[in-house]
Every structure is written in C-alpha cells, then in structure tokens.
Amino acid sequence: MTTNTAHATAALSPATAAPGPAPATGLDERIRRNPGAHRVLTGDRPTGPLHLGHYFGTLQNRVRLQRLGVEMFVVIADYQVITDRDLADRLAEHTENLVLDYLATGLDPERATIFTHSSVPALNQLMLPFLSLVSVAELSRNPTVKDEIAHSSQSAVNGLMFTYPVHQAADILFCRADVVPVGQDQLPHLEVARTVARRFNDRYPRPDGSGLFPRPEPLLSAAPLLLGTDGGKMSKSRGNAVSLSADEDTTARLIKGARTDAERRIGYDPVARPEVSSLVLLAALCQDRSPETVAEEIGDRGSAALKRTVTEAVNEHLRPIRTRRAELAADRGHVRQVLRAGAERANAVAEATLAEVRSVMGSV
Numbered sequence: 001m002t003t004n005t006a007h008a009t010a011a012l013s014p015a016t017a018a019p020g021p022a023p024a025t026g027l028d029e030r031i032r033r034n035p036g037a038h039r040v041l042t043g044d045r046p047t048g049p050l051h052l053g054h055y056f057g058t059l060q061n062r063v064r065l066q067r068l069g070v071e072m073f074v075v076i077a078d079y080q081v082i083t084d085r086d087l088a089d090r091l092a093e094h095t096e097n098l099v100l101d102y103l104a105t106g107l108d109p110e111r112a113t114i115f116t117h118s119s120v121p122a123l124n125q126l127m128l129p130f131l132s133l134v135s136v137a138e139l140s141r142n143p144t145v146k147d148e149i150a151h152s153s154q155s156a157v158n159g160l161m162f163t164y165p166v167h168q169a170a171d172i173l174f175c176r177a178d179v180v181p182v183g184q185d186q187l188p189h190l191e192v193a194r195t196v197a198r199r200f201n202d203r204y205p206r207p208d209g210s211g212l213f214p215r216p217e218p219l220l221s222a223a224p225l226l227l228g229t230d231g232g233k234m235s236k237s238r239g240n241a242v243s244l245s246a247d248e249d250t251t252a253r254l255i256k257g258a259r260t261d262a263e264r265r266i267g268y269d270p271v272a273r274p275e276v277s278s279l280v281l282l283a284a285l286c287q288d289r290s291p292e293t294v295a296e297e298i299g300d301r302g303s304a305a306l307k308r309t310v311t312e313a314v315n316e317h318l319r320p321i322r323t324r325r326a327e328l329a330a331d332r333g334h335v336r337q338v339l340r341a342g343a344e345r346a347n348a349v350a351e352a353t354l355a356e357v358r359s360v361m362g363s364v
C-alpha cells in the first residue's frame with residue numbers, strides 16, 4: 001500500500017485517516033462471496049525491514065485474504081530495486097528478512113507463493129511483448145514514476161526506471177492475477193497492467209476469440225496511513241519507522257523521540273494535530289480500540305503519557321510476532337527453502353503463461 005514504497009513520496013492520501021470500510025468498489029464483497037474465483041498478486045521491494053505502516057497497511061490484509069482462501073502470489077521485487085539506485089544493496093539479506101516478516105505475520109508458504117523476480121525468467125520475458133504495447137508518451141505521463149524520478153538520487157533517469165510499470169504488469173499478469181491489493185500510489189501502475197492486458201487480448205486473441213489475460217482490479221487499502229516519528233511519511237529509508245524486527249528498547253526509544261505538539265490535552269484530530277493523532281491511532285490499532293477512546297483515556301496527561309501508552313501497546317502487540325520471527329530467523333535454511341519452493345511454483349505458472357503467449361503471438 002502507500003507505505004510499502006520506500007521512495008514513492010508525496011502521500012496522495014490524507015496524512016492520517018481514521019480506519020474505515022474499504023472503498024465501495026464491491027471487489028472486497030465479491031472476494032468474500034467467492035474467494036476461490038480470485039487470484040491475488042502483491043509484493044514489496046527488498047530495500048529494508050517492514051515496519052508498522054506495512055503491517056497495518058498491507059500485511060494484515062494479506063493474511064485476511066489468505067484466511068478467506070484466496071490464492072496468493074507475493075513477489076519480492078528485486079529487479080525493481082535497481083530502478084532508483086546504482087547498487088542493489090544487501091539484496092540477499094533484505095530478501096530473507098522480507099520472508100521472515102511475511103512468515104512471522106502469518107503468511108503461510110503452503111498457501112501463498114513467495115518468490116523473487118530474478119528467480120523467474122519467464123516472468124521477465126513477458127516484459128518484451130508488453131513493452132511493445134505501451135507508448136513512450138504513456139510511460140512518461142505516469143505520475144508515480146515522475147514522482148520517483150523527482151526524488152531519485154540518480155543523476156540520470158535509467159531505462160528501467162522509466163519502464164518498470166510494464167515490468168510490474170508482467171508481475172501481475174504472469175499468474176493472471178485479477179486482484180492487486182495496493183495503495184493510492186500504485187494505481188497508475190495498475191492502470192498500465194490493465195491497458196497491457198486489454199491491448200494484448202485485442203491484438204493476440206486466442207483461437208476461440210477469448211483473451212489470455214484478466215483485467216486486474218485494485219483492492220484499495222482501507223488501512224490508515226501512519227506517520228513516521230518525524231511527522232513525515234513513514235518510510236523504510238528514513239529511519240522514522242518502528243520495524244517489526246526491532247527490539248523493545250529500540251521501539252521505546254523511537255517512540256519516545258516522536259514529534260508531538262505542545263498541547264497537554266491529548267485528542268484525536270488528524271487534520272489539526274497530525275503527529276499526536278498518528279500516535280493515538282497507532283495505540284488504537286494495536287489495542288483494537290477506537291482512537292477516540294485511547295485519546296480520552298490519556299486526557300490531559302500529555303505527550304509523555306501518550307508515548308508510554310503507545311510504546312506498551314506496540315511492544316505488546318508485536319511480542320508474539322517478534323518471538324515467532326526470532327524462531328524462524330534461527331533457521332535460514334527454512335527461509336531459503338520457502339523461496340526455492342515459491343520460485344519453483346512461480347516458474348511453472350510463468351512458463352505456462354509464456355507458452356500461451358508465444359502460441360497466440362505465432363512464435364515458433
């Protein structure tokens with residue numbers, strides 16, 4: 001969701017929104033009615049540890065979808081990392097840590113296929129025909145790419161940065177996913193995937209006239225956007241986020257240093273008091289209570305009391321997850337085995353799709 005992009009900036013959604021029902025596209029309802037009819041593709045860039053924003057924004061929702069019985073693919077987007085940096089730094093470590101975060105928060109590798117871009121050649125090959133279906137003008141209009149280019153530390157825009165939404169279309173379409181849980185910032189990319197699917201189907205219909213690809217739909221996150229401890233967007237790369245893997249003391253220190261305001265009375269008003277409200281919301285999410293109740297309880301005991309409450313709530317909520325994570329981390333062989341099994345399954349699916357693609361395209 002919006003929080004899972006290390007560098008997609010400029011929150012397109014309000015700074016802090018109260019939790020609420022998913023937008024009424026009806027997709028969530030359709031999934032609940034018939035989970036077996038859908039396939040979900042989602043993913044993250046392996047750039048650092050996942051944090052509370054990811055947890056409340058995406059990870060919980062993935063586990064919810066998994067429990068409903070929807071088939072799920074999770075791509076660890078290692079080829080996407082090199083869009084905006086010269087070095088894909090500590091890739092193996094970040095990849096294994098992502099897997100640990102996934103497993104600790106409840107993804108079941110028996111039910112979800114977890115794999116990396118670089119281990120699935122046929123997925124990557126789909127990018128070539130897909131690139132031919134999108135104009136340069138369309139690529140250059142993509143607002144999320146523009147935003148990333150504006151914030152990139154690279155002196156020149158590389159070709160992969162420019163074209164990665166098409167690669168992302170291959171991520172989604174290789175397994176013919178029809179549901180993509182995303183945040184606002186990913187909507188332009190999903191539109192590219194939908195365009196590619198439609199144009200491919202039009203240009204290369206199957207012998208019976210049907211199209212090879214579904215038109216994937218976004219499943220917009222209903223989750224609130226939490227702010228980082230500096231009051232800005234919570235981000236893997238800004239040191240302003242509590243990661244799932246952090247220990248309790250680090251968590252306490254980060255929250256203690258969080259920006260608040262001078263008003264003693266604690267309230268929940270995301271527009272007027274974004275920093276305080278984000279902390280209140282965080283405690284509320286951890287304790288499964290309403291932010292108003294949390295704020296009311298702290299009353300005029302001020303920021304220090306608020307931070308104590310938040311620290312305790314976060315550490316308590318994450319304790320079983322962290323314990324499980326530590327157990328899993330002790331067995332790196334298991335993590336690698338999860339990735340191997342995921343790659344095997346993803347390769348089988350990608351090769352089958354590529355075979356059909358080559359067939360409708362008349363490749364020999």
Ligand code: TRP
Binds near residue numbers: 004042043075172180
């Ligand atoms: N671009 C996404 C992000 O930065 C990660 C991602 C890669 C992804 N491929 C995807 C998300 C396919 C959804 C679907 O967070």
